[in-house]
Amino acid sequence: MPPTGRIALLIRCAAAWLLDRVELFRRAGSFAAIGVVNTAVDFSIFLLGYQFVGLPLVPANIISWTVAATGSYVMNSTITFAAVTGRQLSLTAYGKFLASGVVGLIANTLTVLALSYLLPVLVAKLCAIGVSFLVNFSLSHFVVFRSGRGQRGP
Numbered sequence: 001m002p003p004t005g006r007i008a009l010l011i012r013c014a015a016a017w018l019l020d021r022v023e024l025f026r027r028a029g030s031f032a033a034i035g036v037v038n039t040a041v042d043f044s045i046f047l048l049g050y051q052f053v054g055l056p057l058v059p060a061n062i063i064s065w066t067v068a069a070t071g072s073y074v075m076n077s078t079i080t081f082a083a084v085t086g087r088q089l090s091l092t093a094y095g096k097f098l099a100s101g102v103v104g105l106i107a108n109t110l111t112v113l114a115l116s117y118l119l120p121v122l123v124a125k126l127c128a129i130g131v132s133f134l135v136n137f138s139l140s141h142f143v144v145f146r147s148g149r150g151q152r153g154p
Contacts, residue, residue: 028141030079038068038071043064065132081140100140104136108132109128112128
């Protein structure tokens with residue numbers, strides 16, 4: 001291959017790599033923006049259940065997470081990962097999303113529980129939300145909404 005052909009190939013490979021990174025950051029940004037809304041929902045329901053209703057820490061956390069995770073599935077399916085889902089919701093995809101979210105829930109609950117011994121409970125909850133963001137985006141991007149080779153977008 002002549003040098004100009006190699007340079008053209010290198011430029012095409014670099015451009016493809018860069019576009020993949022741009023898309024990853026776009027999805028992470030969208031996921032984070034949706035996460036802000038879901039964080040407000042999660043935190044509000046947790047606060048209501050724990051502080052005002054008097055639920056124990058773990059049940060209050062599980063209830064708040066479940067409500068927020070449902071909203072997250074709907075918004076991420078129709079916005080963040082729309083190119084993969086075709087903006088379609090399905091019970092199967094929702095089940096997969098919740099199943100993968102259980103890992104985030106476990107990380108969230110263990111974090112809030114462990115940090116509650118060191119920090120005020122509400123601060124521990126905020127830290128737990130950050131940990132679950134990292135876990136949930138990774139699982140959503142690389143497992144749940146993964147666009148595999150040979151799959152066609154909408």
